[in-house]
Amino acid sequence: MFGIRYEVFKITKDTKAEQEAKEIELLKELDVDLIVLARYMQIVSDSFCATFPHRIINIHHSFLPAFIGSKPYHRAFERGVKLIGATAHYATADLDEGPIIEQDVKRINHKDSVEDLIAKGRILEKEVLVRAVRKHLREELLVEGNKCIVFGD
Numbered sequence: 608m609f610g611i612r613y614e615v616f617k618i619t620k621d622t623k624a625e626q627e628a629k630e631i632e633l634l635k636e637l638d639v640d641l642i643v644l645a646r647y648m649q650i651v652s653d654s655f656c657a658t659f660p661h662r663i664i665n666i667h668h669s670f671l672p673a674f675i676g677s678k679p680y681h682r683a684f685e686r687g688v689k690l691i692g693a694t695a696h697y698a699t700a701d702l703d704e705g706p707i708i709e710q711d712v713k714r715i716n717h718k719d720s721v722e723d724l725i726a727k728g729r730i731l732e733k734e735v736l737v738r739a740v741r742k743h744l745r746e747e748l749l750v751e752g753n754k755c756i757v758f759g760d
Contacts, residue, residue, distance in 0.1 A: 614633060616629060616630050618649055623649070623652075624652070627651070627652055627654075627655055630655075631655060631658055634659070635658075639659075639662075640662065640744075641662055641663075641664065641740065641743060641744065642659055642662060642663040642664070643663075643664050643666070643736065643740065644663060644664065644665040644666070644698060645666050645732075645736060647665075650702060651663065651698055653700035656698050656699050656700050657700070661697050661706075661750050662697075663697060663698035664695055664696070664697060664698070664708065664736070664739055664740060664743065665695070665696055665697075665698045665703070665705070666693065666694070666695045666732050666735060666736040666739070667693070667694060667703065667732070668680070668691065668692065668693060668694075668728050668732070669691070669692030669693055669694045669710060669712065670682075670683055670688075670691075670692075680721055680724045680725045680728060681721050683724065684719075684720075684721045684724055687717075688715070689714060689715065689716070690712045690713065690714055690715065691712065691713055691715055691724055691727060691728050691731065692710060692711060692712035692713065692728075692731060693710065693711055693728065693731040693732040693734070693735040693736075694707060694709075694710045694735065695707070695708045695709045695710070695735045695736055695738070695739030695740075696708055696755075697750065697755070699753075704753070705753070706750050706752075706753050706754055706755040707754075707755060708739040708742060708743065708748060708755050708757070709735050709736075709738045709739040709742065709757075710735060711731050711734060711735050711738075712731075713727050713731055715727065742757060742759070745759070747759040
């Protein structure tokens with residue numbers, strides 16, 4: 608609809624390495640500046656992260672490590688959490704442990720259903736992702752070890 612090229616790489620357990628190599632080849636060919644792992648339900652390999660250091664941003668809910676795996680909002684609801692949130696970070700070889708670029712939280716209460724938590728979480732994820740991408744593209748941050756130092760706040 609926007610005239611943007613769209614590629615699909617079907618990944619299975621047996622084809623992961625081969626497909627990831629094709630992804631890397633295409634990304635290098637297109638001289639991509641930034642990769643965003645939004646709704647990318649695969650673990651990127653160490654070599655993928657090493658090929659694009661501090662150029663891969665991942666976005667997810669902020670329940671980690673408490674609610675790892677599927678249906679985190681359902682499990683958070685069952686535990687009666689009071690805050691939901693989102694975290695954007697650079698992807699590294701250590702799953703979901705890269706330098707944090709941006710985060711935000713929203714207070715919830717007993718009136719909120721699981722569906723409310725999911726909806727509010729998705730809004731937070733979008734807002735946090737936009738801020739993280741903006742900071743990256745404007746070069747408003749510096750990675751020092753496993754920490755992002757953010758300027759301009």
